[in-house]
Amino acid sequence: MLEIVDLACIRGDRRLFSGLNFSLMPGSLLYIKGHNGSGKTTLLRTICGLFLAEDGEIRWNDKNVRSLCEDYNKEVLYLGHHNGIKYDLTGYENLQISATLDGDDVDEDKILYALAKMGLAGFEDLPTQVLSQGQKRRVALARLLINSSKLWILDEPFTALDVAAVDLLQSVIAEHVANGGMVILTTHQEVALTAGQVQTLQLGD
Amino acid sequence: MLEIVDLACIRGDRRLFSGLNFSLMPGSLLYIKGHNGSGKTTLLRTICGLFLAEDGEIRWNDKNVRSLCEDYNKEVLYLGHHNGIKYDLTGYENLQISATLDGDDVDEDKILYALAKMGLAGFEDLPTQVLSQGQKRRVALARLLINSSKLWILDEPFTALDVAAVDLLQSVIAEHVANGGMVILTTHQEVALTAGQVQTLQLGD
Amino acid sequence: MSINWFKFSSPATFYPLAGKLIPIFGVLTALIGIFGLYWGFFQTPDVLTDQKQYYRIIFIHVPAAWMSMWLYVIVVAWSLIGLIFNARLAYMIAAAVAPTGAIMTVLALFTGAVWGKTSWGTWWDWDPRMTSELILLFIYVGYMALRSAIEDNRRSDRASAVLALVGLVCIPVIFWSVNCPDPNQCAALHQSSSMSGIESNILFAMLTMTVSFWMYCFLVPLMRARNIILEREHDTAWVTEMLEVKK
Amino acid sequence: MFNIFRCIVMRDLTLAMRRKTDVLTTMFFFIIVVSLFPLGVGTEKETLRHIAPGVVWVAALLASMLALERLFASDYSDGTLEQMLLTPQPLTVLVLGKVLAHWLLTGLPLVLIAPLVGLQYHLSIESTGVMMLALLIGTPVLSLIGAIGAALTLGLRGGGILLSLLILPLYIPILIYGSGAVAASAIPGSELQAYFSLLAAFLLMALIFSPLATAAGLRISVE
Amino acid sequence: MFNIFRCIVMRDLTLAMRRKTDVLTTMFFFIIVVSLFPLGVGTEKETLRHIAPGVVWVAALLASMLALERLFASDYSDGTLEQMLLTPQPLTVLVLGKVLAHWLLTGLPLVLIAPLVGLQYHLSIESTGVMMLALLIGTPVLSLIGAIGAALTLGLRGGGILLSLLILPLYIPILIYGSGAVAASAIPGSELQAYFSLLAAFLLMALIFSPLATAAGLRISVE
Ligand code: HEM
Ligand SMILES: Nc1ncnc2c1ncn2[C@@H]1O[C@H](COP(=O)(O)OP(=O)(O)OP(=O)(O)O)[C@@H](O)[C@H]1O
Ligand SMILES: Nc1ncnc2c1ncn2[C@@H]1O[C@H](COP(=O)(O)OP(=O)(O)OP(=O)(O)O)[C@@H](O)[C@H]1O
Ligand SMILES: [Mg+2]
């Protein structure tokens, strides 16, 4: 279980939010809303530990994440505005390296399957440099299929994706939640997923 | 009037499209559809002259654009996946420089008005570095309001924008078209604009 | 009685405190400085071996050289406090001290060069002590360059603190290597200080000037720290309140 | 036209001023490199005086080249460069503006700091003067030639070092005549005018050809 | 743990191999800088032999420093660096892996190319051998120290030249003892062991402290 207690964040000299409290149970999805510049990205980066909060605490299964360090990293997967893939490596190599670093033991078939499922069959062995904006995003998202983390933190995962890919990603997220995972996501696009019964958190006014 | 005659583009060793023909009259909008990697970005960059087509011709008012050179540049405004703004300069300075380079003579009020209209009142004098993803995009889009080009070429202009900004941008585009301008755009998001009576071009299958 | 240190570690309480200290240090700097200069110019011999009058540059040169080194240690100390306690004020003080340190280094180099011209007939030589001072200047410049290259205050505070610490580990090694370029002869090298056998009047003037320099090095960083605080906290409640009261 | 030119120069100067360090870093790099040599070579006066012209010019080459990398790189990565290509202005004017701003920020400081180096290496006053003049004529050529390389290596991984491979060889004539002038000035009665005429001729040639080549390079790299 | 280390090293080596030039550029940069000096200084045998150790080491410093810029930069800009910070692996191991790969690509080639430089500067065979050994121990220290600077200047405008300001002064001990060893080797009967012990001690110290400082720097910069 993830608990956010009295969190406050400052960027530059603007206080983005303070006294933020919420908790997230296994099997649930949190949709963070807010206009441009309301602090969504900052909140997500704070939760996964890339940004240091000004005040407050983030707790994972009742322990402060700062004391958990690498154990917490194992439970979290973050996908931000950047794709986080090397453009000089192929999609296959990218996934393989990130799996090794994540400490997951995945075999070749699983990676090929993940790429194929993201609609990249035939593109596995091209350096991702030559892929289009949306295809690069798909490579990054294929990580979701081979990773064993509990908590997914997705910052506008639907950008650059075409309609088919948006649908696919929604089903992947829904499945993860159904299997007891947790998801925190932001998006400005109206998708079916966020229209349903999900927790929402509104940042800004 | 913009005419595309028998256009063919190759990237790497994939032929993206060939024998592409269409024309665009003043006062109309062309919506280019296509799945990820179908060649939309490539087509747009070819039209505005950043990418050299393999074959075919692009004609502006019956003259080949290659012979028009800078006169054609004056008529075209391109906004791509990149925002094209300097992060060390403020929004105001960015707009002022791009207006000077575009050869437009705009005064201070007009720039401030454009920024305010894009919802950036109060952020004019911050280096754009510290703005959020969506706010940066808004600065880039504010150029549309102070530019006098006829043809707007917009590659996924709605990414990173929140709902209010998407609506605003749609009305800006609609107004430009109503005033006899031309717009070519791509987007994966379903917006009201593209659902109406517009020309569409489908790339890929 | 125990002092509540945490109270003073907040910019809001430090700001007025610094405001009160500044005039005190200002007066001390001036008084001690004038006295030291007076002593240096009128109570010391006119000629020291073959250096004539010019040796009196020592009253600026030596305090400046000492301060340039001390101030680096102070920068490191505040950076360390900042990193350990995540204290904003400590970083701000470190930021305020560094430019003064750099200025002291420049002053030491400049007075040293002038002195060298008058006594050795050359502006510059690659003597270990001079070289070390020059390297110290580079290190100060690097520190300040890094700090001002980073827009975000939090990042620039912490990044420059790490750099200062790295410098602390490296500087002794660097100075020692400059002093002893041939490791086979280092043991034999006798590091003689030119202070030994110095006339007591000269020594007294020099020490007085050093105290004056210390005061100056409290004064200016305090003033700079106040500016930094105002700049960074300009939209907090207490600054707005204070500015309104002033109006 | 002049309006546009000024706009570009001012833009780049403003950008540099925003980061105050940008202006000073090239200068300090130059000073540091120059100061490293005596530590490696030894500090005998005669040797130092002898190698001074070579060291100064090699350091100037390197300083100017290192700064070059930034000439177009940031404009490229944030997309402002492609916007410049799309403006209805002659690209050569934009390029010249950017090169001028670059020289003001990186070349001129080297000229101004040269006397300090003269002190460090025990050069005579005349030699120092000759060095300053040679740097004043030579450094703009470095910026102009370098711009071509910077345009061609834009966006390539390892651009910095690749750039140095492309342009350092082109810098050689400047190095030879620049340091030649300084070395000759130490010999009483030697004729220096030939050196300066040659440097000036290089400058003229670079002014004419480099903007064209740079503009072409930029178009290729952005595609 | 070793698995992770190998994965990172292999990843960076693969990336470099994809752009074949990457591997050779540092080496060529080194050769070019070393070859420029005789053009600026003149080609008398005695002078060259005298300045050789200093020139070689300054060139090695610069070459290693130039390549450093790329150590984390591309990982930072494409977001893979923040992903690395989020992996459940100790960051110091990842850093060490990256530094090792970097040294294999930029430090080792300098060691291998050193004999060529020895020929250019008329060094004796023993001196050349000493130079190679000194480079072999010294260049890893350069990479390790440089990594700290690279981490701290990540993503800053003007990073390359700023980086040089930060770390060139820290390279000074290596420069002094590296070139000192080579210079001493030219004097018959001189004792070299002290030089090498010192260099080895620096290496040890750098191995212990640098990964920690670099990891801290990375965390700060990515925020
Ligand atoms: C640019 C040139 C010079 C620099 C950078 C420089 C630097 C320094 C430094 C760092 C110190 C303090 C060292 C310590 O306290 O142990 C110092 C002290 C001193 N310097 Fe200089 N110096 C320069 C030139 C000169 C010259 C030319 C002279 C004399 C002819 C000189 C004479 C002294 C003396 C007498 C002291 C103080 C006594 C002592 O503590 O040993 N310096 N200088
Ligand atoms: N630099 C390049 N080198 C080689 N091939 C490329 C390059 N850039 C793009 N491609 C190829 O061209 C195809 C079309 O790319 P393009 O960016 O035009 O697609 P797109 O329609 O804009 O897609 P998206 O909706 O994802 O932005 C892609 O399949 C890609 O593989
Ligand atoms: N590096 C920075 N330095 C200073 N302020 C920053 C920085 N990055 C972001 N900010 C400020 O923090 C605020 C929140 O930014 P953030 O990126 O979290 O917004 P967001 O909700 O993700 O917006 P968007 O929907 O546009 O992505 C913005 O108003 C911005 O001005
Ligand atoms: Mg965001």
Ligand SMILES: [Mg+2]
């Ligand atoms: Mg596209």
